[in-house]
Amino acid sequence: MILAVAVALALQTTAARFLVRGSVAVDLVLVVVVYVALTSGPATGLLSGTFAGLAQDALSSSVIGIGGLAKTLVGFLAGIIGTQFIVTASLPRFVVFFGATLLHAFVFMGLYMLLDLRHFGAPYAAVAGQATANAVIGVVAFQLVELLPGAVERRRAGKSRLRR
Amino acid sequence: MALLDLRQRSGYLFLAVTLGQILLISAQVNTKSGVPVIERVTFGVFSEVQRVLSGGFSGIHGVWTGYIGLRHLKVENETLKRDLATAQVAVQEQRALADRTRSLERLLDLREGLQLKTVAAQIIGAAATPDFRTLTIDRGTRDGVRADMSVIAPAGIVGRLVVPSLRSAKVQLLVDRNAAAGAIIERTRAQGVVVGGGDDRLRLEYVSEAFDVVAGDIVVTSGIDGIYPKGFIIGRIESVERQGGSYKRIAIKPAVDFTSLEEVLVVLTPTPAREAAEGVAAR
Numbered sequence: 001m002i003l004a005v006a007v008a009l010a011l012q013t014t015a016a017r018f019l020v021r022g023s024v025a026v027d028l029v030l031v032v033v034v035y036v037a038l039t040s041g042p043a044t045g046l047l048s049g050t051f052a053g054l055a056q057d058a059l060s061s062s063v064i065g066i067g068g069l070a071k072t073l074v075g076f077l078a079g080i081i082g083t084q085f086i087v088t089a090s091l092p093r094f095v096v097f098f099g100a101t102l103l104h105a106f107v108f109m110g111l112y113m114l115l116d117l118r119h120f121g122a123p124y125a126a127v128a129g130q131a132t133a134n135a136v137i138g139v140v141a142f143q144l145v146e147l148l149p150g151a152v153e154r155r156r157a158g159k160s161r162l163r164r
Numbered sequence: 165m166a167l168l169d170l171r172q173r174s175g176y177l178f179l180a181v182t183l184g185q186i187l188l189i190s191a192q193v194n195t196k197s198g199v200p201v202i203e204r205v206t207f208g209v210f211s212e213v214q215r216v217l218s219g220g221f222s223g224i225h226g227v228w229t230g231y232i233g234l235r236h237l238k239v240e241n242e243t244l245k246r247d248l249a250t251a252q253v254a255v256q257e258q259r260a261l262a263d264r265t266r267s268l269e270r271l272l273d274l275r276e277g278l279q280l281k282t283v284a285a286q287i288i289g290a291a292a293t294p295d296f297r298t299l300t301i302d303r304g305t306r307d308g309v310r311a312d313m314s315v316i317a318p319a320g321i322v323g324r325l326v327v328p329s330l331r332s333a334k335v336q337l338l339v340d341r342n343a344a345a346g347a348i349i350e351r352t353r354a355q356g357v358v359v360g361g362g363d364d365r366l367r368l369e370y371v372s373e374a375f376d377v378v379a380g381d382i383v384v385t386s387g388i389d390g391i392y393p394k395g396f397i398i399g400r401i402e403s404v405e406r407q408g409g410s411y412k413r414i415a416i417k418p419a420v421d422f423t424s425l426e427e428v429l430v431v432l433t434p435t436p437a438r439e440a441a442e443g444v445a446a447r
Contacts, residue, residue, distance in 0.1 A: 041174070042174040042178070043173070043174035043177055046174065046177060046178050046181055047177070047181070050181050050185070053185075054185075063189055063192050063193060064188060064189075064192065065185040065186070065188035065189035065192070066189055068185050068188075069182060069185040069186065069189065072178070072181050072182060072185060073182070076174070076178045079174070111189070115189075115193045117193065
């Protein structure tokens with residue numbers, strides 16, 4: 001989990017010119033958090049979100065904790081959805097990634113505006129674009145991982161440990 | 165195993181992590197007034213707790229004083245009422261004492277100013293019938309008073325002693341229909357006789373038409389009757405009428421208010437006229 005988050009952070013900071021198109025910016029860190037939450041459960045999901053969010057805040061010189069709080073919430077809820085629903089098909093995963101991105105944007109921007117630190121205007125198009133991009137990348141990431149040998153068995157084993 | 169425990173307690177973990185990050189954010193962000201958010205929120209929360217506790221304590225205290233404490237209020241009220249009544253009686257006593265003191269002071273001034281020997285007396289009674297205008301005083305023969313001694317007040321002539329007993333005496337007021345006194349109009353020195361009418365007014369009789377008498381003239385005792393000392397005020401002329409004869413009809417308002425007398429002086433010194441009459445009688 002930590003390794004995945006670290007790789008995502010590295011990619012996010014080094015491959016920004018590929019990840020940002022206009023006002024739409026792909027958030028690889030968020031994608032990783034949701035992926036971990038869907039595969040490992042709510043506890044791991046919220047921890048990964050906390051770690052990733054705090055690290056991202058620290059690296060972006062913003063208020064440390066706002067991004068962490070947003071990703072913690074997303075990771076926790078995604079983990080619950082992953083344990084309560086069957087999220088194995090592409091469409092459900094797309095919806096989860098899409099919704100998680102919207103939730104993250106709502107919490108993140110909402111906290112900034114609530115604390116009167118920044119104003120974002122009406123970034124509906126940017127958020128929608130980011131959500132779509134994150135969802136596509138998330139679905140693709142699932143597909144790639146599942147192509148790896150033994151991935152399905154490891155995922156099933158992980159879920160059985162959770163149930164115990 | 166630890167990770168498994170954490171997974172099972174994901175809800176608590178979520179709350180703990182969320183709270184930690186909120187505190188982290190609050191510590192970094194200031195409000196518009198420059199006060200850190202965490203400080204403002206903490207103070208706000210605790211002030212509301214204090215407000216609730218204070219309100220609770222005030223309510224309990226209010227119940228105690230408003231209800232339970234009322235048990236003692238009735239007793240305290242009754243005690244205060246009694247104390248107030250006692251104080252009011254004391255005030256009345258003090259007021260009466262002050263009035264008496266002022267009255268006695270006037271009497272004392274009169275007595276000290278007189279060359280006559282006098283004895284002070286209290287009015288202890290009045291006549292049983294309105295036809296007789298008399299008073300009873302608390303001085304009798306054992307105090308040296310005798311019949312036909314004059315009785316005076318600071319304002320003027322009161323009357324004469326008529327029936328002394330050992331410890332009290334009856335005083336005939338000057339306004340009694342059977343009373344009379346030798347009088348002089350102070351301004352013109354016209355002499356006459358003041359007689360009582362049984363009411364609150366006096367008449368000055370035997371004043372010649374030739375004399376100048378007007379309302380407002382002061383009438384004093386002449387001293388020739390052998391009872392009243394000379395020069396004491398009887399009253400002021402109220403009206404003067406011609407009655408067709410040789411004398412005027414003159415009404416006098418007494419100087420003394422006979423309805424409010426409380427203390428008087430009995431003149432023990434005999435008048436010169438009386439001394440002269442007693443001297444002739446002794447011979």
